[in-house]
Each structure stands twice: as structure tokens, then as C-alpha cells.
Amino acid sequence: xxxxxxxxxxxxxxxxxxxxxxxxxxxxxxxxxxxxxxxxxxxxxxxxxxxxxxxxxxxxxxxxxxxxxxxxxxxxxxxxxxxxxxxxxxxxxxxxxxxxxxxxxxxxxxxxxxxxxxxxxxxxxxxxxxxxxxxxxxxxxxxxxxxxxxxxxxxxxxxxxxxxxxxxxxxxxxxxxxxxxxxxxxxxxxxxxxxxxxxxxxxxxxxxxxxxxxxxxxxxxxxxxxxxxxxxxxxxxxxxxxxxxxxxxxxxxxxxxxxxxxxxxxxxxxxxxxxxxxxxxxxxxxxxxxxxxxxxxxxxxxxxxxxxxxxxxxxxxxxxxxxxxxxxxxxxxxxxxxxxxxxxxxxxxxxxxxxxxxxxxxxxxxxxxxxxxxxxxxxxxxxxxxxxxxxxxxxxxxxxxxxxxxxxxxxxxxxxxxxxxxxxxxxxxx
Amino acid sequence: xxxxxxxxxxxxxxxxxxxxxxxxxxxxxxxxxxxxxxxxxxxxxxxxxxxxxxxxxxxxxxxxxxxxxxxxxxxxxxxxxxxxxxxxxxxxxxxxxxxxxxxxxxxxxxxxxxxxxxxxxxxxxxxxxxxxxxxxxxxxxxxxxxxxxxxxxxxxxxxxxxxxxxxxxxxxxxxxxxxxxxxxxxxxxxxxxxxxxxxxxxxxxxxxxxxxxxxxxxxxxxxxxxxxxxxxxxxxxxxxxxxxxxxxxxxxxxxxxxxxxxxxxxxxxxxxxxxxxxxxxxxxxxxxxxxxxxxxxxxxxxxxxxxxxxxxxxxxxxxxxxxxxxxxxxxxxxxxxxxxxxxxxxxxxxxxxxxxxxxxxxxxxxxxxxxxxxxxxxxxxxxxxxxxxxxxxxxxxxxxxxxxxxxxxxxxxxxxxxxxxxxxxxxxxx
Numbered sequence: 001x002x003x004x005x006x007x008x009x010x011x012x013x014x015x016x017x018x019x020x021x022x023x024x025x026x027x028x029x030x031x032x033x034x035x036x037x038x039x040x041x042x043x044x045x046x047x048x049x050x051x052x053x054x055x056x057x058x059x060x061x062x063x064x065x066x067x068x069x070x071x072x073x074x075x076x077x078x079x080x081x082x083x084x085x086x087x088x089x090x091x092x093x094x095x096x097x098x099x100x101x102x103x104x105x106x107x108x109x110x111x112x113x114x115x116x117x118x119x120x121x122x123x124x125x126x127x128x129x130x131x132x133x134x135x136x137x138x139x140x141x142x143x144x145x146x147x148x149x150x151x152x153x154x155x156x157x158x159x160x161x162x163x164x165x166x167x168x169x170x171x172x173x174x175x176x177x178x179x180x181x182x183x184x185x186x187x188x189x190x191x192x193x194x195x196x197x198x199x200x201x202x203x204x205x206x207x208x209x210x211x212x213x214x215x216x217x218x219x220x221x222x223x224x225x226x227x228x229x230x231x232x233x234x235x236x237x238x239x240x241x242x243x244x245x246x247x248x249x250x251x252x253x254x255x256x257x258x259x260x261x262x263x264x265x266x267x268x269x270x271x272x273x274x275x276x277x278x279x280x281x282x283x284x285x286x287x288x289x290x291x292x293x294x295x296x297x298x299x300x301x302x303x304x305x306x307x308x309x310x311x312x313x314x315x316x317x318x319x320x321x322x323x324x325x326x327x328x329x330x331x332x333x334x335x336x337x338x339x340x341x342x343x344x345x346x347x348x349x350x351x352x353x354x355x356x357x358x359x360x361x362x363x364x365x366x367x368x369x370x371x372x373x374x375x376x377x378x379x380x381x382x383x384x385x386x387x388x389x390x391x392x393x394x395x396x397x398x399x400x401x402x403x404x405x406x407x408x409x410x411x412x413x414x415x416x417x418x419x420x421x422x423x424x425x426x427x428x429x430x
Numbered sequence: 431x432x433x434x435x436x437x438x439x440x441x442x443x444x445x446x447x448x449x450x451x452x453x454x455x456x457x458x459x460x461x462x463x464x465x466x467x468x469x470x471x472x473x474x475x476x477x478x479x480x481x482x483x484x485x486x487x488x489x490x491x492x493x494x495x496x497x498x499x500x501x502x503x504x505x506x507x508x509x510x511x512x513x514x515x516x517x518x519x520x521x522x523x524x525x526x527x528x529x530x531x532x533x534x535x536x537x538x539x540x541x542x543x544x545x546x547x548x549x550x551x552x553x554x555x556x557x558x559x560x561x562x563x564x565x566x567x568x569x570x571x572x573x574x575x576x577x578x579x580x581x582x583x584x585x586x587x588x589x590x591x592x593x594x595x596x597x598x599x600x601x602x603x604x605x606x607x608x609x610x611x612x613x614x615x616x617x618x619x620x621x622x623x624x625x626x627x628x629x630x631x632x633x634x635x636x637x638x639x640x641x642x643x644x645x646x647x648x649x650x651x652x653x654x655x656x657x658x659x660x661x662x663x664x665x666x667x668x669x670x671x672x673x674x675x676x677x678x679x680x681x682x683x684x685x686x687x688x689x690x691x692x693x694x695x696x697x698x699x700x701x702x703x704x705x706x707x708x709x710x711x712x713x714x715x716x717x718x719x720x721x722x723x724x725x726x727x728x729x730x731x732x733x734x735x736x737x738x739x740x741x742x743x744x745x746x747x748x749x750x751x752x753x754x755x756x757x758x759x760x761x762x763x764x765x766x767x768x769x770x771x772x773x774x775x776x777x778x779x780x781x782x783x784x785x786x787x788x789x790x791x792x793x794x795x796x797x798x799x800x801x802x803x804x805x806x807x808x809x810x811x812x813x814x815x816x817x818x819x820x821x822x823x824x825x826x827x828x829x830x831x832x833x834x835x836x837x838x839x840x841x842x843x844x845x846x847x848x849x850x851x852x853x854x855x856x857x858x859x860x
Contacts, residue, residue, distance in 0.1 A: 038635060039665075042654045056822060058639060063820060094631030096641035114631055114743075116642045155821040162826075171654035172826045172852065175745060178650035179822040183636030200524030201544055205468060206613030209488060211526035212546050220608035224472045224601035235469075313544075315605060390493055391585040392486060392609040396592075396602045422602065 008289040008296070011324075011363055017286060017300070018325055021307060022332035028305075029259060029333045030166075032189040038177050041169045043230075044187035045335045050163040052180040055153030060117040064148045067108040067130055067137055068121035071145040082131075082138035091115045108137060117149055124148035156180065166335065191231045191333045194253040195222050196263040197238045198246060198275070199313055204238060217315040217392060218264040225322055226262075230334030234258065241265075246278040254282075254304055259333065261306065262326060265297065265313035275299055275310045283308075291406065293362040295321040316395045320365050348400075348419050353381040356411040358404035367398035368419060382419055398422060438719040438726070441754075441793055447716060447730070448755055451737060452762035458735075459689060459763045460596075462619040468607050471599045473660075474617035475765040480593040482610040485583035490547040494578045497538040497560055497567055498551035501575040512561075512568035521545045538567060547579055554578035586610065596765065621661045621689040621763045625652050626679050627668045628695055628705070629743055634668060647745040647822060648694040655752055656692075660764030664688065671695075676708040684712075684734055689763065691736065692756065695727065695743035705729055705740045713738075721836065723792040725751040746825045750795050753850075778830075778849050783811040786841040788834035797828035798849060812849055828852060 033047040062068065069085060077083040085108040091097050093114035103109060103120030110132075111117070111124060122145045129141040156162060162176050163169075169177075169187070177185060195218075202216040203209055219235050226233035236253060239245045246263070253261045263275060276285050276299055283303030290298045294317035299310030309326050311318040353371055358364040368382040375381075382402070387394045400419040404411060411417060463477040492498065499515060507513040515538040521527050523544035533539060533550030541547070541554060552575045559571035586592060592606050593599075599607075599617070607615060625648075632646040633639055649665050656663035666683060669675045676693070683691045693705060706715050706729055713733030720728045724747035729740030739756050741748040783801055788794040798812040805811075812832070817824045830849040834841060841847060 038650060039653065042657055054639070057644060059642065063818075092630060094629065094642055114629075114644070150818075150820060155817065155823050170853075171651040171658070171749070172828075174654050175647045175651035175749075176822055176826045178635045179645055179647045179745070181633075181635045181637075181639060181645045183634075199544075200522060202524070203611075204613075205608045205611045207611075209484070209611060212489065212524055214487060214544070215609055215611045217605045217609045220468060221601040221605035223469065224604050227472055228601070315609070319601070319605075387585065388493075388580075390580060392606055393585050396606045398602075423600075 008291050009287045011290055011292050014287050014290050014298070014300070014325060015328075018329055022329050025259070025307070025329070026333045026335070029191050030188055030335060033186045034189050035184050036187050038174050038183050038185060041174055041177070041185050041187060042171070044169050044185075044190075046163050046165055046167045046169060046173075047186045047188045049161055049165050050177070050182065050185065052156045052158055052160050052162050053182070054180060055158045056156035056179055057150055057152055057154070059152050061150045061152075062111045062113055062115050062117060062124045062148060063150050064124050064126045065113050066111060066124045066126045066148065067139070068103065068111045068118050068124050069108045069139070069143065070103060070105050070121060071123035071143050071147070073105055073108075074123070074125060074139050074142040077139045077142050079140050082140045084136055084138055087132070087135050087137055091118060108139075110137075122146065122149075168335075188335055191259040191330065192257065193226045193231045193233050193260045193262060193330065194256055194258040195219060195226070195233055195235045196246075196249050196253065196261070197235075198241050198263060198265055199238065200240045202238045218311070218313070218318045221315060221319055221395075222262055222264065222311075222322060225319070225327070226330065229327055229330035231260075231330050241274055243274050243278055246274055247281055250278055250282060250303065250308065254306065259306060260326075260330065261303075261308040262311060262322075263308065264311045264318050276301070279303060279308055279310075290321075291363055292320075292324070293359060293364045295324065295365070298325065300325070314390055315392055316367065316390075319395060320401065346421060348421065349416055350380055350382045350419050352411045352413055352415050352417055353383045355413050356384045356402075356404070358409055358411070360409040361406060363406045364404045365401045366404060367394055367401045368417075369397055370399045370419070382417065438721050439717045441720055441722050444717055444720050444728070444730070444755060448759055452759050455689070455737070455759070456763045456765070459621050460618055460765060463616045464619050465614050466617050468604050468613050468615060471604055471607070471615050471617060472601070474599050474615075474620075476593050476595055476597045476599060476603075477616045477618045479591055479595050480607070480612065480615065482586045482588060482590050482592050483612070484610060485588045486586035486609055487580055487582055487584070489582050491580045491582075492541045492543055492545050492547060492554045492578060493580050494554050494556045495543050496541060496554045496556045496578065497569070498533065498541045498548050498554055499538045499569070499573065500533060500535050500551060501553035501573050501577070503535055503538075504553070504555060504569045504572040507569045507572050509570050512570045514566055514568055517562070517565050517567055521548065538569075540567075552576065552579070598765075618765055621760065622687065623656045623661045623663050623690045623692060623760065624683040624686055624688040625649060625656070625663055625665045626676075626683065626691070626693040627665075628671050628676060628693060629668065630670045632668045648741070648743065648748045651745060651749055651825075652692055652694065652741075652752060655749070655757070656760065659757055659760035661690075661760050671704055673704050673708055676704055677711055680708055680712060680733065680738065684736070689736060690756075690760065691733075691738040692741060692752075693738065694741045694748050706731070709733060709738055709740075720751075721793055722750075722754070723789060723794045725754065725795070728755065730755070744820055745822055746797065746820075749825060750831065776851060778851065779846055780810055780812045780849050782841045782843055782845050782847055783813045785843050786814045786832075786834070788839055788841070790839040791836060793836045794834045795831045796834060797824055797831045798847075799827055800829045800849070812847065 088107045090110035092112045097118035123143040131138045197216045197219045203213045223233040239249050279301035285301045287300040297312050301308040311321045367385045371381040385394050400421040402417045518537045520540035522542045527548035553573040561568045627646045627649045633643045653663040669679050709731035715731045717730040727742050731738040741751045797815045801811040830851040832847045
């Protein structure tokens, strides 16, 4: 048992498998809706088309401070021969004009910006073009019918589609919802991701560090990276490298209703052997091992139509595997692709500040640091980080990584390379 | 009273005043710390330098599966003449070797990756270069002292600075904290911002819309924009345009301990007159009116060393004023400048798809929409949005805005313009 999945899969093949998985899962998850108040809607994704329940503005509205008039009363007015109208009253923004009375020729009503146009009036004379005296006003400039009036529904019509299914709700969109008086909205569920750490040597930060033990890093970096992909992480704890304990934890994960499960191995070889067996007991193995370094001991399984990712225990390897294979899936199913958009600079071209050696015959990811302004060589150059993938500082000092393809052993000093920046991977949507 | 502050201030002067304010306030707010668990630290900003309380790794650690040996025992080993050592036992990752016994020459201990090096051993022979038989192992390749060992503290030394004051905590940083076993961290307080809407015509979304009333948009867009700046918004409700009610609300704002107060006017002229008087009663007016369109009725006051921003009631004008004057201040005091960084594309160059008219003698911001691929003219062109600043769709349809400087009345068709993208303003830090 188990032998059939020990064959290493090519990186491109794994990427293809995951792209197919994205399509299937994204569809399923996009169908799961929840309702939220607009105050909590920022960054969420609309899960239906949304239509305005009313006209915006809801009534014909003055766009100026001035006088609501019958336009024809002003047609021949000028500086020398003003029209004189009797002021019947005033209307402020927020007030409602009488619906029984109708403004007649020869009369006008003082009106504030934003106030509703009274019945009978069909234009507004700006305050600058008028002069009050006692209960009358002189109009010095004619207005055309509809002038300085924003008609009801001219901004948004009742029944008009204001948001499309799948739109990310930024302040522009929540503002439109507010304008239409919509205070609750259907949004897509955020996918949930359980995280499990395995390794007899692992201890959670905050606990005592007994001899031979180290602190678990992956629970933290993966939890935060999952948030960065627009998903909700749930850390289920550290388990020892035992088939029974890992199987139990996987069942616990499935019972939470999680959409995706991530399990990282300890630095021991344990998980590489035990996890595939545990997955086989519940579902099937799709990938066991990828031709990349670091990150070779990568596992992808499917249980109850849910993907289980087995990542290496080493923090740098875990994060590279996560970013190559898990990140695209999580962003696809959360519907939040903002970081694939052109607004965010994902990659830069740079030059190698020194010769970079890579293992011939392995697709290798080399973590690099960008040179600073004051250094020689300056900006535009990258240095490989040589502390090795076992060191946490390899990760924390890195600005990005470069990919050295299988068969290319050496990058020469000064050779141009493409740097995948870590920053964009760490900038979550909302 | 009040006359002295009716002078319009130039845009550049307002920007300078706010830049000075940023420095003063940022310093004050950066001094306010709070402690959070690392699980809640993502996106927060370290408020102290942080030093590692321990060596990482905490012990000399094997980087390979193999045999812990005294290196000199292997010096002359090769394929034909292997060294033979007696296996004294095995040590797995997470286990602790005996501290009383010392490995002697002629002996070895089977060791897993990540396990602590036993006392007396000074190198690890890889499993590929050894062969076990019964209680012995043949070593086929020599190892140098220290080979395949990662010494205690070689990744991070006890007492070493692992994070600088002011660092944004991304998964790289929270991972380093976890590795060092740090589970609580001092971070800067998130600045709090109270938001007040004024206008007799305003009603909150979700409430009944009586005749003459409209829904309040600014509470929602400003609340979400404040989150986008890394601050915590607190909406204090809608108040009528009355001096008494506005004064009371400002006092309530101050009582919450808010760092910044934002108050938007209704579309009525009310707030323009009442707010400065209310502020004068409590503190002082710095700016009353800016030479931009839209956004002229902008007010900046200081009360108890806290800035009060008075923004126009019109949603488009409010958001442009917010982005020009409030956004830079909030990002500066929250310490989160990520969106000023080069990774995010803030501006693009484009061409006007048609002639754009602007009011001569006013600095004008014109909201524009980027042309789509399938349009003629295609990508690279922008269209002005002509629905006017009173329409909510002016804002929701816009991709960005262009600035037309005072004195430049017309932008010709095909003329190059710089577009400030709204997207980056709406992508919050965490």
C-alpha cells in the first residue's frame, strides 16, 4: 500500500491539477451565501446581483439655493427688467412641500439645495440672480424648464442593477448601497481553512520549552497567510507524528466543515510517511512529492471533495509550498483576486549581486534580499540568503525569491533575474 | 465673530498644514502602546524593539537523518575502508539526549533531522553514507567537525534584536516571534476616528424614508475609508444642522477619546456656517475653505490638540476631500504607509478620450472612468464622468480622478493626463 504515490510529480503538473481544483471548488463555495449588515460588508464579495429598491434621488431635488418657480415667469427677465414674484414660503432640505397646494404663476418658493421641488414649480432660480424685498423677489435672469433640478431617479432608477454578483465591496460600493437605503447584503461565505501542525518536537509559543523541543512557527505564518488570502483560519493544534493521531485530527478537521485542510510536518521525516497513509484511509492521494527545492515533500489529497495540503515542516519550505500551491487556490475560492491585479507589483526584474549556485537537476527557489540604496552594488541587485532553508531568519530576511529552473546550475554575477516579491503575498485583501 | 476665517486657503497651504500636523500627531500616537497576542498581531505595528529571549535553535541540532559521531572516527573512511562504529542508541526529533553520558570514540548514535546532538558528538554522517548491520554501522565517507550540525543560536542569538520598533507585522515577522516563543507583543494603538453626519434631510439606511429625506451615504463611505487607513471608526450618528446639536456632538466625540473627528455637512449650506462656530466655541479654526472643486467648503479645526475635519455633505466631494487631506493624516498616524509604497500602483498616465472642460480659475478634480478593452478608443484613455458631483453614481462609476490646475480651463481630446486611482485608496492595510 502506498507505493503507487511515491512518484514525484512535476511542478507544472501540480499547478494544472490545482487550477482544475480551483474552478470546481470556487463554484461550490461561491454558491454559499451569508447575509451581513453594510457596516460589516467592507471587503466582502456580493453573492447576488443587487437592484435599487427606489429612485435616487427619491424626489425632484433642487441643486441650488434659490427660488422654485414656474420657468415661463422668468423668460423675459433681465438686469433692467426683472420679473417680480410673490414668495409663498420657504422650504429647507429635509422638509416636505405641501402636496395639496400647487405653485401658480406669479408665485415662487424659497428653496435650499437638496430640498424637494414643490408641486407646480419646474425650475430653480439661483439666489445670486434674485433679490428679495419684503414678501417678493426680483428675478434678474431667466431659467429654462428643468434648470437646477435633479429629477427623481436620474442618479439611480428604481429596479436598476447597482451591483453585480461577484463584486468586491469597497467604499464606492457600500456607499451606493447606503444611498439606496440597503442595510443588509448577501455576500459569499469566507472559505474556512483548518491548520494542523505535526511534529514530536513542536511546542506552541507561550509554552515551556523542554530540552529537544522547538517552537512551532508554521501555525502562525500559515494562519496569517490564510487571512491574507481572504479566508478564515482555524488552528487545531499540534499533534505527534503518529498515524492514529493524524487520522483523528483529519476527521476532526472534516467535522468542522472546513473547506480546505492544511497540515504541516515536523522537521522529522514523519509526516512524509504517515500523512499519505492517513489520507488514503479517508480518501485519495493526488500528489506526493514535487520536483522543487525546497518544498519537495508536498502532499495533495482529496477527502470528501475537500483538498488536504501536506506541507513540509521547515518554515521556509512550508511558506514557499503554500505560496506556490495553496495561495492560488485560496484566493480563487475566496473570490478575492485583488492581488493578482495589475495594481500590485508582484514581480520585479533585478540583477544577481553575486554568483548564485543551485542544485543541478532540481527546480530551485532561492530566497533573496534586495540591495539597499546605500549598498554597493546598489538598488536593482539581489543577494541570495545563504543561511539555509532550516533557519527562520532565511525567511524573515527575504524580500522575495527567484526561481532557478532545473538544469540551470548557476546564475552568474550581474545576470538578470525575476524576483517574486513576498510583500504582495503578505498584503491581505481586507 | 467668524469673519476672520472666511478666507479661502490654497490647496498647497492646506497640505503643508496637514503635513506638519502629521508629524506632531504621529509621534504622540506612536507612544500609545497596547499588548496583543501574536494570533491577533497580523498587520499591527511593533511599538518597541523586540529581542529574542533565547537561542534559535535552542540546541545544537542535526540537519540530516544519520549518525551523530566523533568526527575524527570517520577521517580515513572511504568506500573500500569504512569506519565501523557501535550504535549506542537512537534519538528522534523532540527527544532529549542524556546529559550525563558522553559519546566516546568508536561509538555513534542514530539521529533524526531536528534532533539534538548528543554530548561528545561533533558531526553527523548522512544516512546515505552509512550502512547498519546488527548493533553497528559502517561509515563510508568522512565528515568534518561541525558537519551537518546547526549550532545553538546560529539562526538567532539570545538577546539579538529580531524586530525594530515601527515594523508592520506580516507573516514573516509573526513567524519570527513564534520561533522565539514570544506569544504577546507590544503594538501601537490603532488611532480612533469618530464620524458625525449632519443634515436635516439625512436618514440612516434601514430606516423609513419620509418625504424630502435622503439616505446618509457619507457615514458608510467614510467609515470604510477610515478602516482602509488602518484606523478604527466610530460613527456617532446623524445630527441636525443646529449649533447646539453639533456642539454637543463634538463634545461627545472628544469624550470618547477619539484621536480625530470627521464631520460631514448635509447638502444644505448649514454646516458651512454652523460647524466653524461650533469649533470656535471649543478650540480654533485653522482652515475654512480650500481653492478646489469639488471640496471647497472644507474645514480644519483643532480642539484639545485633536484635528476636526469638516467635509462637504455631497458624497463625491466628501470623498475627494477625505482622500486629499484626511487620508494622508490617518495613514501617517496609524503608522501604516504601505499604500504609499512602490508596490502599489497609485497613478497611471492616460489620454483624454474627449475634450474635458473645467472651471477656469478653480483647481478642479474630475472623476474619470478608464476605457475598457473592447471600447474605441481603447485602454489607455479616460472619460470624464458627467453626472455631476451630486450623483452617487459619479463616485461609483469612477476609476479615479484627474487634477486640472487653476487657470487651465480645457484638456484637449488625446491630451495626456495623470489619473489618481481610487483602487489604492480603497485597499486597506490589514
